[in-house]
Amino acid sequence: DTEVTxxxxxxxxxxxxxxxxxxxxxxxxxxxxWYKQKAKKPPELMFVYSYEKLSINESVPxxxxxxxxxxxxxxxxxxxLQPEDSAxxxxxxxxxxxxGEQYFGPGTRLTVT
Amino acid sequence: xxxVEQSPQSLIILEGKNCTLQCNYTVSPFSNLRWYKQxxxxxxxxxxxxxxxxxTKSNGRYTATLDADTKQSSLHITASQLSDSASYIxxxxxxGSYQLTFGxxxxxxxxx
Numbered sequence: 001d002t003e004v005t006x007x008x009x010x011x012x013x014x015x016x017x018x019x020x021x022x023x024x025x026x027x028x029x030x031x032x033x034w035y036k037q038k039a040k041k042p043p044e045l046m047f048v049y050s051y052e053k054l055s056i057n058e059s060v061p062x063x064x065x066x067x068x069x070x071x072x073x074x075x076x077x078x079x080x081l082q083p084e085d086s087a088x089x090x091x092x093x094x095x096x097x098x099x100g101e102q103y104f105g106p107g108t109r110l111t112v113t
Numbered sequence: 114x115x116x117v118e119q120s121p122q123s124l125i126i127l128e129g130k131n132c133t134l135q136c137n138y139t140v141s142p143f144s145n146l147r148w149y150k151q152x153x154x155x156x157x158x159x160x161x162x163x164x165x166x167x168x169t170k171s172n173g174r175y176t177a178t179l180d181a182d183t184k185q186s187s188l189h190i191t192a193s194q195l196s197d198s199a200s201y202i203x204x205x206x207x208x209g210s211y212q213l214t215f216g217x218x219x220x221x222x223x224x225x
Contacts, residue, residue, distance in 0.1 A: 006156075031211070042202065042215030043157075056211065090156050097211040101147065104156040 003027075004105035006091050012111045015081060021108045023074040023091030031097035032074040034066060035090040037107070043090055049074060050097040081112045115140040117205050119216035126223055130193055134219045136186040136203030144208040148177050148188045151200045151218070160188070160201075193223045 004025045013019050023032065031050050035043035048056035049068045063085075065077040074091055088107045094100040117138045126132050138146070145164045149157035161170045161177040163186070170177050174197075176189045190197055203216040 004156075033211075042217060045212070048211050088154060088156075098209050101145075101159065101162050102213065103159070104149075107154070107156040109154055 004091055004093055004103050006089075006105035006108050008108060009106070010109045010111075012113060013078065013081065014113055015083070017081075018077070018079045020078065021076040021089055021091075021110075023076075023105055024072055025093040025103070026072055027093065027103070028071075029093035029095055029100075029103075030071060031094045031100075032068065033092040033094075033102065034064075034074070034076050035092065035104075037088040037090055039087075047076075048097055055097060078110075081110075083112050086110055086112045115205075115207065115212075115214045117203055117214050117216035119201075119203050119219050121219060122217070123220040124222070126193055126221070128193060128195055128223050128225050131189065131191045132193060132221065134188045134190075134201050134203075134221070136188070136216055138184050138186070138203070138205045138214070138216075140205040140207055140214050142208040143181065143184075144206045144210075146177075146179055146186050147204045147206075148175070148186075149202045149204060151202055153200075157202060157204075190221075193221075195223050195225065197221060198223045 034046040037043040047066045052068045067075040090107045091105040092102040094102045120135045147162045148160045151157040163179045179186045200218040202218040
């Protein structure tokens with residue numbers, strides 16, 4: 001199984017809402033990532049988890065809060081987002097965070113109204 | 114500065130024709146180079162991954178080449194199909210690093 005799954009596929013939320021994005025992999029990977037991708041732009045790294053601990057936070061605003069409940073799951077909690085946060089949010093995983101191919105999920109298309 | 118440059122920016126070809134996409138990089142120290150296919154609004158799907166010692170790698174109708182000396186790679190698509198319409202992204206990783214350097218992609222449109 002070389003699949004990374006993400007739910008939901010689409011999400012529309014207001015600026016006062018609280019929502020969560022979910023990501024799951026069963027490849028035994030110990031590194032998981034969140035990326036943000038705006039239209040016609042390459043993905044931008046947000047967070048890196050290694051062995052369920054947050055290793056990298058690329059200066060992401062606190063309205064985005066990641067969580068890694070176990071080695072297979074990665075969540076991204078959203079609160080008080082702005083319309084400019086509308087984007088495709090991608091999850092990825094790899095064997096370790098210092099190497100190995102990153103496998104991407106299908107993404108969650110987020111629209112903030 | 115670590116950079117990945119892709120050309121052309123966009124390409125339109127007739128169904129059944131071949132095409133070649135280019136990627137130049139300055140990422141160092143080099144670990145590997147990947148080509149991804151990304152449909153609009155969807156996550157990237159890996160086509161090939163090449164390390165320093167690999168010159169050519171094929172995946173069905175997709176063939177990637179790598180010249181580590183000149184830091185150039187190409188992706189050749191043969192007998193194009195309408196379903197090949199997508200963005201093709203070249204991604205280079207640094208040795209011992211989590212960071213990926215993404216190219217801006219080539220948007221390919223295959224028309225009947």
